[in-house]
Amino acid sequence: MTESKREERAILVKMEDVHLAFGQTQVLKGIDLEVRKGDAVSIIGPSGSGKSTILRCINGLVTPQRGSITVGQTAVHELKSEAERIPLRKRIGIVFQQYNLFPHLSVLENIVIAPVRIQGVGRPEAERHARELLARVRLSDKEHAYPGELSGGQQQRVAIARALAMRPELVLFDEVTSALDPETVGEVLAVIRELVADGLTSILVTHEMRFAEEISDEVLFTEGGRIVERGSPASLFHNSSNPRIHSFINGLGSGAKTRESAL
Amino acid sequence: MLDSILAGFVTYTKSLGFNFGFLTSVYERTIWIDGISMTLILIAVTIPVSLVGGGLLAAALTSGRKYLSVPARVFVELTRNTPTLVQLMCAFLVVNMLISKALGGAQYNPFSPFFWVVAVVGLHIAAFHAEALRAGIESVPSATLEAARAIGFNRLQILWFVEFPLALRAALPAIVNNLVNLAKLTTVGSAIAVGEVTYASIMIWSQRDNVIELMIVILLLFSLINLLIARTGRWLENKLKVPGLGI
Ligand SMILES: Nc1ncnc2c1ncn2[C@@H]1O[C@H](COP(=O)(O)OP(=O)(O)O)[C@@H](O)[C@H]1O
Ligand SMILES: [Mg+2]
Numbered sequence: 001m002t003e004s005k006r007e008e009r010a011i012l013v014k015m016e017d018v019h020l021a022f023g024q025t026q027v028l029k030g031i032d033l034e035v036r037k038g039d040a041v042s043i044i045g046p047s048g049s050g051k052s053t054i055l056r057c058i059n060g061l062v063t064p065q066r067g068s069i070t071v072g073q074t075a076v077h078e079l080k081s082e083a084e085r086i087p088l089r090k091r092i093g094i095v096f097q098q099y100n101l102f103p104h105l106s107v108l109e110n111i112v113i114a115p116v117r118i119q120g121v122g123r124p125e126a127e128r129h130a131r132e133l134l135a136r137v138r139l140s141d142k143e144h145a146y147p148g149e150l151s152g153g154q155q156q157r158v159a160i161a162r163a164l165a166m167r168p169e170l171v172l173f174d175e176v177t178s179a180l181d182p183e184t185v186g187e188v189l190a191v192i193r194e195l196v197a198d199g200l201t202s203i204l205v206t207h208e209m210r211f212a213e214e215i216s217d218e219v220l221f222t223e224g225g226r227i228v229e230r231g232s233p234a235s236l237f238h239n240s241s242n243p244r245i246h247s248f249i250n251g252l253g254s255g256a257k258t259r260e261s262a263l
Numbered sequence: 264m265l266d267s268i269l270a271g272f273v274t275y276t277k278s279l280g281f282n283f284g285f286l287t288s289v290y291e292r293t294i295w296i297d298g299i300s301m302t303l304i305l306i307a308v309t310i311p312v313s314l315v316g317g318g319l320l321a322a323a324l325t326s327g328r329k330y331l332s333v334p335a336r337v338f339v340e341l342t343r344n345t346p347t348l349v350q351l352m353c354a355f356l357v358v359n360m361l362i363s364k365a366l367g368g369a370q371y372n373p374f375s376p377f378f379w380v381v382a383v384v385g386l387h388i389a390a391f392h393a394e395a396l397r398a399g400i401e402s403v404p405s406a407t408l409e410a411a412r413a414i415g416f417n418r419l420q421i422l423w424f425v426e427f428p429l430a431l432r433a434a435l436p437a438i439v440n441n442l443v444n445l446a447k448l449t450t451v452g453s454a455i456a457v458g459e460v461t462y463a464s465i466m467i468w469s470q471r472d473n474v475i476e477l478m479i480v481i482l483l484l485f486s487l488i489n490l491l492i493a494r495t496g497r498w499l500e501n502k503l504k505v506p507g508l509g510i
Contacts, residue, residue, distance in 0.1 A: 148507020
């Protein structure tokens with residue numbers, strides 16, 4: 001959430017009527033979405049409702065059959081090959097539920113590999129930036145460790161630093177705390193909260209309702225491949241008339257509470 | 264100086280019942296020493312050929328592109344399932360002859376028997392490396408690959424920076440085994456008169472009655488070479504070991 005009025009900020013991501021099927025299975029059935037520069041938009045919804053697929057459409061990891069997606073000036077739906085999607089991916093960071101770090105590279109190497117190999121940043125500069133990011137995710141003492149030696153929460157913070165190393169315009173977070181022990185959820189959320197406060201544009205798929213309510217400019221609720229409700233955190237969490245949302249939030253409620261006591 | 268040491272050695276081993284008399288003949292001694300160095304050179308040249316070939320074949324096998332993976336698969340199956348000696352004969356007696364014919368005579372053919380041994384043995388072992396590496400590449404989790412794509416790596420960068428390093432660690436023990444086989448396989452060169460150690464030894468023992476003596480030396484030589492290969496493999500395995508990575 002930044003100071004300036006939301007409507008005045010430029011649109012960074014726009015999805016219009018996006019339809020996607022894997023074989024015979026229709027997964028996205030008309031997604032419309034707008035994210036402005038500096039926004040934090042949260043996507044909540046039951047498992048299998050298409051949340052991850054929405055994120056993966058935005059950086060071209062999957063290609064919808066119908067609809068348009070633009071990121072800045074790039075028409076993502078017009079990119080025809082893997083090679084054409086690479087410049088787009090360089091501008092977008094993504095953090096996965098299972099961290100997906102490169103297991104054979106040290107923490108520092110995991111962070112510098114993309115700037116050095118893809119952007120052609122000099123090694124000293126890349127390492128300087130990596131150390132800055134490690135300080136930011138509070139892992140300065142772990143730069144020589146390997147992913148296999150770290151806890152889930154630590155690995156996830158490295159994954160966040162890796163995503164930020166390319167200085168992305170947008171970061172996608174896909175249930176980044178779902179695989180973590182309750183004690184380590186808080187440390188990861190704290191990092192994201194700071195990034196959002198500093199003006200990072202982000203889309204977060206999350207089951208941490210309190211966290212989503214606290215940091216989001218807008219919350220979307222997905223079900224069966226559609227966004228069935230959207231609005232400010234307050235309107236969606238407290239004033240929604242949709243019984244499905246109530247039962248979804250209440251269904252998560254008990255788990256989310258114990259987790260947040262760890263914050 | 265050298266002569267007196269050799270003479271001493273020959274007399275001493277004679278007292279133990281061995282006949283190393285050929286060492287005092289400069290001609291035979293030279294053939295034999297050249298044979299040992301030829302074996303070492305063959306192995307030293309063929310190892311990198313097999314590794315590069317194996318890497319390229321594995322890349323082709325896992326490329327997901329039919330025009331690369333199908334020929335690579337056919338090559339691997341043909342090579343793995345037929346005897347190396349027959350392949351060498353085929354390459355030297357058939358392919359090499361056709362090349363000579365096409366170039367208007369053997370004197371214009373740039374390919375020597377040495378070349379054919381390196382090529383045939385190198386590619387034969389490359390097929391085994393490729394299978395080991397392919398298994399390693401295919402065991403890289405799809406989530407790790409997706410992360411690499413999401414970062415902006417292209418297909419080759421993913422192969423080089425993610426898949427190969429992980430596959431190599433998984434495949435290293437198999438690759439070292441293949442290299443031990445490679446060293447032994449270089450002896451097929453004797454079939455087409457490449458003067459490596461077995462060829463040289465055969466030339467010497469057919470003139471003298473010293474098969475056992477030369478056999479012992481050959482066996483010791485290969486044991487030593489392969490001990491070195493296995494040790495180097497072990498060393499590399501430890502060097503590449505990643506803490507917390509379960510391979
Ligand atoms: N690569 C794929 N191939 C086939 N089906 C898929 C694939 N990825 C996701 N799906 C299916 O699409 C649906 C939505 O998946 P996903 O976007 O991961 O949902 P969510 O993130 O909301 O749990 C699920 O039914 C899932 O099984
Ligand atoms: Mg998901």
